[in-house]
Amino acid sequence: xxxxxxxxxxxxxxxxxxxxxxxxxxxxxxxxxxxxxxxxxxxxxxxxxxxxxxxxxxxxxxxxxxxxxxxxxxxxxxxxxxxxxxxxxxxxxxxxxxxxxxxxxxxxxxxxxxxxxxxxxxxxxxxxxxxxxxxxxxxxxxxxxxxxxxxxxxxxxxxxxxxxxxxxxxxxxxxxxxxxxxxxxxxxxxxxxxxxxxxxxxxxxxxxxxxxxxxxxxxxxxxxxxxxxxxxxxxxxxxxxxxxxxxxxxxxxxxxxxxxxxxxxxxxxxxxxxxxxxxxxxxxxxxxxxxxxxxxxxxxxxxxxxxxxxxxxxxxxxxxxxxxxxxxxxxxxxxxxxxxxxxxxxxxxxxxxxxxxxxxxxxxxxxxxxxxxxxxxxxxxxxxxxxxxx
Amino acid sequence: xxxxxxxxxxxxxxxxxxxxxxxxxxxxxxxxxxxxxxxxxxxxxxxxxxxxxxxxxxxxxxxxxxxxxxxxxxxxxxxxxxxxxxxxxxxxxxxxxxxxxxxxxxxxxxxxxxxxxxxxxxxxxxxxxxxxxxxxxxxxxxxxxxxxxxxxxxxxxxxxxxxxxxxxxxxxxxxxxxxxxxxxxxxxxxxxxxxxxxxxxxxxxxxxxxxxxxxxxxxxxxxxxxxxxxxxxxxxxxxxxxxxxxxxxxxxxxxxxxxxxxxxxxxxxxxxxxxxxxxxxxxxxxxxxxxxxxxxxxxxxxxxxxxxxxxxxxxxxxxxxxxxxxxx
Numbered sequence: 001x002x003x004x005x006x007x008x009x010x011x012x013x014x015x016x017x018x019x020x021x022x023x024x025x026x027x028x029x030x031x032x033x034x035x036x037x038x039x040x041x042x043x044x045x046x047x048x049x050x051x052x053x054x055x056x057x058x059x060x061x062x063x064x065x066x067x068x069x070x071x072x073x074x075x076x077x078x079x080x081x082x083x084x085x086x087x088x089x090x091x092x093x094x095x096x097x098x099x100x101x102x103x104x105x106x107x108x109x110x111x112x113x114x115x116x117x118x119x120x121x122x123x124x125x126x127x128x129x130x131x132x133x134x135x136x137x138x139x140x141x142x143x144x145x146x147x148x149x150x151x152x153x154x155x156x157x158x159x160x161x162x163x164x165x166x167x168x169x170x171x172x173x174x175x176x177x178x179x180x181x182x183x184x185x186x187x188x189x190x191x192x193x194x195x196x197x198x199x200x201x202x203x204x205x206x207x208x209x210x211x212x213x214x215x216x217x218x219x220x221x222x223x224x225x226x227x228x229x230x231x232x233x234x235x236x237x238x239x240x241x242x243x244x245x246x247x248x249x250x251x252x253x254x255x256x257x258x259x260x261x262x263x264x265x266x267x268x269x270x271x272x273x274x275x276x277x278x279x280x281x282x283x284x285x286x287x288x289x290x291x292x293x294x295x296x297x298x299x300x301x302x303x304x305x306x307x308x309x310x311x312x313x314x315x316x317x318x319x320x321x322x323x324x325x326x327x328x329x330x331x332x333x334x335x336x337x338x339x340x341x342x343x344x345x346x347x348x349x350x351x352x353x354x355x356x357x358x359x360x361x362x363x364x365x366x367x368x369x370x371x372x373x374x375x376x377x378x379x380x381x382x383x384x385x386x387x388x389x390x
Numbered sequence: 391x392x393x394x395x396x397x398x399x400x401x402x403x404x405x406x407x408x409x410x411x412x413x414x415x416x417x418x419x420x421x422x423x424x425x426x427x428x429x430x431x432x433x434x435x436x437x438x439x440x441x442x443x444x445x446x447x448x449x450x451x452x453x454x455x456x457x458x459x460x461x462x463x464x465x466x467x468x469x470x471x472x473x474x475x476x477x478x479x480x481x482x483x484x485x486x487x488x489x490x491x492x493x494x495x496x497x498x499x500x501x502x503x504x505x506x507x508x509x510x511x512x513x514x515x516x517x518x519x520x521x522x523x524x525x526x527x528x529x530x531x532x533x534x535x536x537x538x539x540x541x542x543x544x545x546x547x548x549x550x551x552x553x554x555x556x557x558x559x560x561x562x563x564x565x566x567x568x569x570x571x572x573x574x575x576x577x578x579x580x581x582x583x584x585x586x587x588x589x590x591x592x593x594x595x596x597x598x599x600x601x602x603x604x605x606x607x608x609x610x611x612x613x614x615x616x617x618x619x620x621x622x623x624x625x626x627x628x629x630x631x632x633x634x635x636x637x638x639x640x641x642x643x644x645x646x647x648x649x650x651x652x653x654x655x656x657x658x659x660x661x662x663x664x665x666x667x668x669x670x671x672x673x674x675x676x677x678x679x680x681x682x683x684x685x686x687x688x689x690x691x692x693x694x695x696x697x698x699x700x701x702x703x704x705x706x707x708x709x710x711x712x713x714x715x716x717x718x
Contacts, residue, residue: 223408225649226701227694228656231674232412235690238678239419321540325660328542329675344543348664353550360550364543372538 037306040384047380053373057366061182065139068175069153069161072338074137076160076170081356082107082120084165084173091127103129104154104161128159165358167346176338177362183339185370187254187323188316195258195319196312199265204296206266207273214270221263229260233322237331246337253332257322261315268311272304306385314378317371324367340367394709394716402702409694414461417687464684468691475684479677484688487673492692494563495662495669499654501585502593506650507643510597514604515636518612521605529601536598541657545591545664552587562666588665592657596650603642611635644711647704652697659693 031039042048060067076082085104092098106126111118136157138148154161164173206217236256240249276282277300285299301308326332327341328348335342340363347353347360429439439447455463467473474484517526539547563584564577611617612635620630662671670689677685709716 219404219408223405223412226405226409226652226697227412227690228652228659228697230656230659231690231693232416234659234675234678235413235416235686236419238681238686239416317538325540325542329660329663331675331679344546347546350549350553353546354553357550357554360543360546364539364547367540367543368535368538371540372534375534375538 033306037384041380044380044383046376047383050373050376050380053369054377057181057185057370057373060178061185064178064182065141066147066149067151068172068178069136069150069163070172070175071137071139072171072176072179073336074171074175076166078109079107079120079160079162079166079170080118080168082160082162082166082170083122083356084358085122085162087130087163088127091129101129102131103127104163106160128161129155130161131155164362165356167343167356167359168352173343173358173362176343177340177366179338180340180343180363181366183250183333183337184320184323184341184367187250187257187339188320188374190251191254191258191261191319192312192316193258194255195262195265195315196308198258199262200269200301200308202262203266203269204273204301207270208277208292208296208300210274217266217270221266224260224263227260229322230325232260233257233326234329234331237326240331246333249333250337253323253326254319257319257326261318261322265308265311265315268307269304272307273300276300276303306381310378310381310385313374313381317374320367320370320374391709391716395706398702398705402698405698406695409698410465410691411461413687413691413694414464416690417464417683418457420681420683474688474691477677477682477685479680479682479685484685487685488670488688488692491668491670491673492689492696494667495655495658495671495693496696498585498588498592498658498662498667498669499651502589502596502654502658503647503650505589505593506596506600506646509593510600510604511643514601515608515631517601517605518608518639519631521609526605533598533601536594539594541591541595542660542664544594545587545661548587548591549665563668588658588661588667591661591665592654595657596646596653600642600646600650604639607639607642608635611639641708641712644707645704647707648701651700655693655697 088103088105089100090098091101091103104127105122105124106128107120108123108126109118109120130153132152133149134153134155134157135148136150136153138146141147152161162172162174164177166172167176202217202220206214233256236259237253240252244252282295282299285295290299323332323339324341324344327334327339328344330345333339333342343363344360344367347356347363353360429444432439464475467475472485474488476482477484477487480487513529517529520526563581565580565584612631614635617630617635620634621627625633658667658669659671659674661667662669663675666672670693674686674689677683677689
């Protein structure tokens with residue numbers, strides 16, 4: 001870009017302008033393709049905000065061991081279906097003075113004499129002080145570094161803090177939600193990589209060669225998009241042998257989810273190839289003796305990276321929803337794996353939901369905000385992908 | 391027109407074959423076959439067979455033939471006699487189990503399609519005519535929300551809200567007291583009280599998408615000179631908008647049958663499982679978990695065929711409406 005700009009300037013008014021040195025001291029602002037895209041994207045505040053939301057969720061997924069107050073497997077048999085606690089800021093000490101101390105109220109348990117169901121209410125007399133960077137359950141950060149510090153938790157590790165309530169085994173919802181972020185968010189990311197590869201290669205071949213290759217790929221896409229996705233996912237997921245390890249199931253589920261998601265990407269890539277393959281720079285590359293592979297991967301594909309990025313971003317939420325739906329139905333990921341879908345599995349019937357609505361609310365909110373954020377971000381990227389388009 | 395339809399039908403054949411191959415692949419995916427599970431059950435009750443007997447039974451069920459032959463037999467049975475195979479779990483032919491369920495799936499899907507059309511048409515027109523008004527922003531917001539909320543979460547939420555605030559349970563298609571009765575007016579009213587939940591749940595995403603498309607198309611049309619002419623010659627505003635621009639922008643409503651229908655059928659599957667509706671969804675899930683594979687495969691095949699027919703219908707309707715497509 002820079003070189004080009006300086007040459008034109010010299011041709012047009014030779015006497016006035018001395019030759020530009022690269023960058024330094026020039027009056028001409030130069031912006032490359034990616035900078036233009038960024039400038040355009042930045043104007044879309046909603047998309048920018050959505051980007052931060054996604055950044056936040058991936059941050060949570062990355063540091064979940066540290067961020068979670070305890071471990072997702074720690075059960076408190078005496079505290080099943082305990083409601084969420086509120087964080088209080090001030091406490092009164094014996095002298096009646098108010099001082100600042102983060103705390104939650106402990107639970108007071110009442111047993112219904114007829115149904116023998118336990119219900120918990122907040123007990124203001126039982127104050128549990130909480131704080132940041134406290135010692136708690138020991139864990140291995142990323143499975144490597146042994147640690148026992150948690151971002152937030154009760155000062156005394158034997159106390160209970162359940163900011164979002166507990167599930168049927170008395171496990172802390174907040175902790176499980178945070179751990180679930182790691183599995184659910186990464187499934188979208190890993191799944192999108194495989195559908196990116198399939199979609200780009202098939203779309204590129206189909207658009208570049210045309211003819212019977214195009215026809216075959218188009219038929220394949222048509223078949224896949226004619227199938228209602230959920231029944232097909234169900235069909236594949238139900239065939240996973242029960243004996244497989246959670247890790248194997250995790251990878252096969254990502255594969256199943258991405259098998260159906262590559263079509264939109266392939267369509268996009270094909271369309272761009274159809275319009276680009278007659279462009280001058282492609283002809284020039286061919287005349288220079290570039291091989292077919294080089295023309296496709298070195299010359300054409302880089303010029304549509306921004307479009308691919310946008311479509312990819314829009315494909316991730318589909319995969320997150322797919323994993324959630326499959327796990328919810330009990331044929332995707334299964335406990336002890338913790339994902340948002342697995343959490344929602346506990347909220348399947350109306351009795352549970354009405355007595356413990358937090359089991360439905362928090363995982364749903366997490367899924368919906370991530371999906372919304374990805375959609376807004378993808379829309380923003382798509383609008384910015386062509387910076388010269390008004 | 392006729393040649394267009396014939397051409398379109400021929401193009402459908404490879405897709406149909408593809409769908410049937412995928413369905414058959416799903417039938418074959420789980421390890422072992424029907425006989426393995428029967429023998430396991432027999433061995434549990436201390437009935438053992440000799441290898442010779444097993445081989446004979448295998449031949450009886452046609453399980454000893456190569457995969458391709460089994461596929462051809464299955465397809466031939468469907469095409470020639472409407473025989474979809476045998477449900478091992480229910481001990482009945484699949485065809486006896488499947489039609490009623492597919493019927494209710496189809497009716498709820500069609501009802502939802504009507505809902506999608508009825509809601510998105512006025513809102514889409516309003517949004518395009520009053521761009522960037524408060525109402526438009528509200529519609530856009532709810533549209534995004536509708537696209538983002540997965541069906542089953544929406545269904546669970548509606549269940550919770552109606553239980554908590556209206557004290558009414560919304561599962562199923564009928565209240566318990568009507569379930570066994572013959573059809574009557576009271577039962578019909580009861581049906582209406584229940585059926586709106588799945589219709590709203592599975593229709594929301596499609597509605598949101600269609601509003602966006604209609605808004606974009608109609609905005610393009612409204613900026614064209616002929617609309618200006620219509621206004622200049624003094625046509626009342628509603629005529630100027632409704633008579634031509636809306637009709638031109640309506641094409642996506644017809645093509646929507648093609649891409650909304652797979653969405654609806656996909657959505658009704660999981661929604662029906664949550665709400666416990668007597669459609670294909672719950673039976674499909676059950677058959678998959680029990681590895682009753684002919685039943686499961688037949689459901690998937692029929693659902694694929696249904697959307698294919700929907701696409702065909704939408705293409706034909708589009709060609710009828712729009713001569714540009716016919717003479718392409």
